[in-house]
Amino acid sequence: AEKWDMPMAYSASNFHSENGAEFASCVTKGTQGEIEITTHPGGSLFAGADIKRAIQTGQVQIGERLMSGHQNENAVFGFDSIPFLAPSFDASAKLFEAAKPKMSELLEEQNLVMLYAVPWPPQGLYFNKEVNSVEDMKGLKFRSYNNATSRLAELTGMLPVTIEAAEISQAFATGVAESMISSGATGYDRKVWESLSHFYEVDAWLPYNYVMVNKEIWDGTSEANQGIITSCAKEAEMNGLKASKAYTQFTMDGLAEGGMAVGPAGDALMGELRAIGETMTAEWLEAAGDDGKAIVDAYKASN
Amino acid sequence: MTEIYAIGLFLFVLFLLLGTGVWVGLALMGVAWVGMELFTTRPVGDVMITTIWASSSSWTLTALPLFIWMGEILYRTRLSEDMFKGLSPWLARLPGGLVHTNIVSCTVFAAVSGSSAATLTTVGKMAIPELRARNYPEKMVIGTLAGAATLGLMIPPSLALIVYGVTVNESITKLFFAGVFPGLVLAGMFMGYVALVSFTSKDWNPNVELGMTFAEKVANSRFLLPVFALITVVIGSMYAGLATATEAAAIGVIGALVLALVQGSLTWDSFRASLMGATRTSAMIALILSGAAFLKLSMGFTGLPRSLADGIAAMELTRFQLLMALLVFYIILGMFLDGISAIVLTMAVVEPMVRGAGIDLIWFGIFVVVVIEMAQITPPIGFNLFVLQGMTDHEMGYITRAALPMFAIMVLMVFVLIWFPELATWLPDNMRNGPS
Amino acid sequence: MTLLRRFLDFLYSAAGVLAALCLIAILSLIVIQMIARWTGEVFPGAPDYAGYAMAAASFFAFANALSRGAHIRVSILLNAVSPGPKRLLEIWCFGLGAAIAWYFTYYAYNFVYYSWRFNEISQGQDATMMWIPQSVMVVGGSLLAIALTDNLLHVLTTGDHRIVRDTIESHGE
Numbered sequence: 001a002e003k004w005d006m007p008m009a010y011s012a013s014n015f016h017s018e019n020g021a022e023f024a025s026c027v028t029k030g031t032q033g034e035i036e037i038t039t040h041p042g043g044s045l046f047a048g049a050d051i052k053r054a055i056q057t058g059q060v061q062i063g064e065r066l067m068s069g070h071q072n073e074n075a076v077f078g079f080d081s082i083p084f085l086a087p088s089f090d091a092s093a094k095l096f097e098a099a100k101p102k103m104s105e106l107l108e109e110q111n112l113v114m115l116y117a118v119p120w121p122p123q124g125l126y127f128n129k130e131v132n133s134v135e136d137m138k139g140l141k142f143r144s145y146n147n148a149t150s151r152l153a154e155l156t157g158m159l160p161v162t163i164e165a166a167e168i169s170q171a172f173a174t175g176v177a178e179s180m181i182s183s184g185a186t187g188y189d190r191k192v193w194e195s196l197s198h199f200y201e202v203d204a205w206l207p208y209n210y211v212m213v214n215k216e217i218w219d220g221t222s223e224a225n226q227g228i229i230t231s232c233a234k235e236a237e238m239n240g241l242k243a244s245k246a247y248t249q250f251t252m253d254g255l256a257e258g259g260m261a262v263g264p265a266g267d268a269l270m271g272e273l274r275a276i277g278e279t280m281t282a283e284w285l286e287a288a289g290d291d292g293k294a295i296v297d298a299y300k301a302s303n
Numbered sequence: 304m305t306e307i308y309a310i311g312l313f314l315f316v317l318f319l320l321l322g323t324g325v326w327v328g329l330a331l332m333g334v335a336w337v338g339m340e341l342f343t344t345r346p347v348g349d350v351m352i353t354t355i356w357a358s359s360s361s362w363t364l365t366a367l368p369l370f371i372w373m374g375e376i377l378y379r380t381r382l383s384e385d386m387f388k389g390l391s392p393w394l395a396r397l398p399g400g401l402v403h404t405n406i407v408s409c410t411v412f413a414a415v416s417g418s419s420a421a422t423l424t425t426v427g428k429m430a431i432p433e434l435r436a437r438n439y440p441e442k443m444v445i446g447t448l449a450g451a452a453t454l455g456l457m458i459p460p461s462l463a464l465i466v467y468g469v470t471v472n473e474s475i476t477k478l479f480f481a482g483v484f485p486g487l488v489l490a491g492m493f494m495g496y497v498a499l500v501s502f503t504s505k506d507w508n509p510n511v512e513l514g515m516t517f518a519e520k521v522a523n524s525r526f527l528l529p530v531f532a533l534i535t536v537v538i539g540s541m542y543a544g545l546a547t548a549t550e551a552a553a554i555g556v557i558g559a560l561v562l563a564l565v566q567g568s569l570t571w572d573s574f575r576a577s578l579m580g581a582t583r584t585s586a587m588i589a590l591i592l593s594g595a596a597f598l599k600l601s602m603g604f605t606g607l608p609r610s611l612a613d614g615i616a617a618m619e620l621t622r623f624q625l626l627m628a629l630l631v632f633y634i635i636l637g638m639f640l641d642g643i644s645a646i647v648l649t650m651a652v653v654e655p656m657v658r659g660a661g662i663d664l665i666w667f668g669i670f671v672v673v674v675i676e677m678a679q680i681t682p683p684i685g686f687n688l689f690v691l692q693g694m695t696d697h698e699m700g701y702i703t704r705a706a707l708p709m710f711a712i713m714v715l716m717v718f719v720l721i722w723f724p725e726l727a728t729w730l731p732d733n734m735r736n737g738p739s
Numbered sequence: 740m741t742l743l744r745r746f747l748d749f750l751y752s753a754a755g756v757l758a759a760l761c762l763i764a765i766l767s768l769i770v771i772q773m774i775a776r777w778t779g780e781v782f783p784g785a786p787d788y789a790g791y792a793m794a795a796a797s798f799f800a801f802a803n804a805l806s807r808g809a810h811i812r813v814s815i816l817l818n819a820v821s822p823g824p825k826r827l828l829e830i831w832c833f834g835l836g837a838a839i840a841w842y843f844t845y846y847a848y849n850f851v852y853y854s855w856r857f858n859e860i861s862q863g864q865d866a867t868m869m870w871i872p873q874s875v876m877v878v879g880g881s882l883l884a885i886a887l888t889d890n891l892l893h894v895l896t897t898g899d900h901r902i903v904r905d906t907i908e909s910h911g912e
């Protein structure tokens with residue numbers, strides 16, 4: 001029997017981690033213990049940022065990573081994080097299908113085989129006040145965590161402040177930051193209603209967590225077991241999507257229950273945001289080159 | 304059975320390397336290496352570097368050398384003398400005398416710093432020479448310092464509570480509030496113990512402080528102004544939203560430099576000495592943290608902490624039994640791991656157990672903090688013991704024995720928390736809710 | 740020989756000074772970031788740079804901390820035994836320590852080489868090429884390894900190591 005260790009970045013109770021644990025037991029059962037996968041949630045083995053390289057170099061056999069975290073390395077990895085390009089679960093599924101062949105190819109070059117990917121709930125805007133237009137956002141301190149979110153702040157006239165994930169709650173409580181873009185889950189987990197008042201479901205983008213296996217290890221796995229793993233992965237992809245949708249509803253309700261005003265953005269605001277999205281799509285296409293253009297063209301053709 | 308074999312092997316190699324005098328950080332790396340070579344097929348060297356790079360280049364870690372530097376600067380100012388001048392008239396007549404300054408100073412600095420090691424170096428550097436000069440029993444000086452410095456983890460801000468809050472998805476703000484009263488109660492218990500010893504111990508013959516009138520005492524309190532100014536600036540910057548917990552450390556350093564400048568104790572030599580001292584102390588702690596990070600990873604690969612927690616989960620205990628089992632579990636784990644690693648490694652299994660038993664997760668955060676405070680002073684791997692060894696030249700055994708009563712008091716504190724859960728839950732439940 | 744001796748001692752001290760400068764860099768980066776935020780400016784990547792300076796401050800200081808006796812060890816046994824066995828124990832400690840440090844350095848070099856070869860870029864806003872900050876592990880690791888080996892040879896040839904604790908300066912006594 002072979003033992004595979006599977007590092008995951010998010011806490012054990014997160015739906016991605018629960019889904020990953022089910023996938024692991026599916027594989028362990030399906031292969032009758034020939035391959036036994038142990039998940040290590042909550043960054044208890046490797047932190048998120050280190051997981052991709054750990055799989056590539058065989059430090060672990062398999063693992064889960066938010067791929068858009070690696071867009072500095074290759075802009076194409078961030079195709080799922082372009083604001084307002086595919087703003088819904090259905091649109092983002094189409095975008096992902098359009099990108100899948102290219103992504104698999106890029107990952108394979110990096111010694112990685114993609115097994116399945118599950119989207120996070122859609123990203124929405126959090127504020128400490130009511131916002132009806134981009135004008136209302138001007139001058140707010142906006143939590144940014146990468147170049148794209150900084151650029152978004154710039155285009156909306158907000159002031160980007162860098163706050164690490166660990167300090168989100170404290171930063172809002174003390175007014176170091178007044179606004180952020182994130183999924184409902186982040187706000188729910190960090191209980192931001194203690195300091196923030198409004199959540200707008202703008203569905204800006206749906207970033208994907210990928211579960212990947214080291215290619216050499218994959219190639220060394222028997223065809224029968226590869227088949228079992230692939231079918232477990234298919235199941236996990238479906239279950240994960242379901243869980244993501246259910247969790248979106250759950251966190252929206254949770255935020256509202258916590259006392260926040262939760263709802264879609266007004267038409268005027270949404271229009272302005274889409275215009276900003278087009279600017280950022282164009283900028284991303286410049287950075288992502290032909291590969292990026294192929295993905296966006298395929299996505300637009302599928303609509 | 305693999306587990307028992309693994310535990311035995313880890314312990315054997317650990318005691319062999321530490322006991323023969325291999326430097327602590329390198330010994331931890333050696334133990335981790337043996338564990339990984341024997342229990343996994345993964346490339347050990349690559350894993351080691353990945354994890355050591357991640358742990359040593361962390362932004363949150365930067366608060367540690369800065370707080371240590373702040374301590375080194377303050378140690379070279381008149382602040383320590385002044386603090387004693389200010390505090391001693393009030394504390395000298397209490398049973399236990401100036402040993403209370405150890406505990407009071409640690410409590411105060413705990414409100415500035417998020418770590419136990421930083422609190423310990425800051426207060427220890429100032430307090431040890433002063434208390435020695437006044438002829439207090441060395442064991443009490445060292446022991447109370449080792450124990451009270453752990454308040455840095457409970458009284459907000461706290462690195463341990465941040466890690467816990469992120470791991471179990473609870474509000475860090477609430478956890479911070481929850482730590483306030485238990486921190487003060489624990490400090491009070493330490494002080495009660497000091498008073499008790501002062502009555503019963505034969506070695507208790509400190510120099511007698513001069514008596515003062517109330518007016519004189521108040522007048523003398525002006526010496527406390529610099530300390531309180533510094534603390535106000537550091538804490539104020541955090542609560543006013545000017546700085547995050549990490550950035551507050553930088554404000555602390557600048558505040559200390561300004562203070563030293565105003566007092567005229569900032570010379571080029573003292574600046575250089577404080578900087579080099581801080582650099583070396585941080586390097587010492589960084590080497591141990593590197594080793595600890597690798598050991599944590601190695602244990603994670605073997606699945607040891609998790610299978611122990613699984614074992615507890617399988618026993619299906621009542622709420623009180625569960626807490627007792629976890630207490631013993633974390634005390635044992637805390638002997639070999641630093642507290643924060645113990646949280647990260649086990650919470651995946653412990654959290655559902657605790658939630659299932661209907662225990663409030665905010666309250667449990669404080670329970671866990673008390674337990675990892677103990678880990679700071681239990682051998683063979685106890686950070687406060689290491690830091691005190693570096694600071695005083697006493698042997699580990701001596702420091703451990705000196706700190707043992709503090710360990711017992713922390714165990715008592717766990718029961719106090721169980722009997723009076725409101726200590727931890729009242730403040731977070733009654734703080735302002737909803738948007739500001 | 741004396742030239743080599745002086746060169747090595749200079750090396751350990753110089754690296755210590757470099758580490759101290761990195762500590763000042765951490766302070767400056769954090770202060771600049773705060774001021775930038777207060778004034779509505781942006782300093783992208785400041786936390787990442789502070790993290791690299793943190794690693795550099797640690798690794799550059801390892802050898803210096805060793806030769807000044809700042810790294811701690813459990814010395815109960817060392818203090819209890821007579822000079823003969825003590826020398827053997829010291830050989831074991833320095834030998835094993837040097838082996839671990841060289842092992843670390845070798846894999847750190849591999850790690851950095853991989854980062855360079857595959858053009859690893861930081862995932863933060865700084866987008867730094869990772870081999871640059873990561874090189875401090877190779878430099879600091881090899882300095883520590885050299886210092887441990889240096890002391891090992893000293894124990895083998897003269898019977899004692901060269902670690903001198905600086906109790907007056909930094910140990911609060």
Ligand code: NA
Pocket residue numbers: 412413414415416417418454455456457458459460461
């Ligand atoms: Na604290």
Ligand code: NA
Pocket residue numbers: 637638639640677678679680681682683684685686
């Ligand atoms: Na311990």
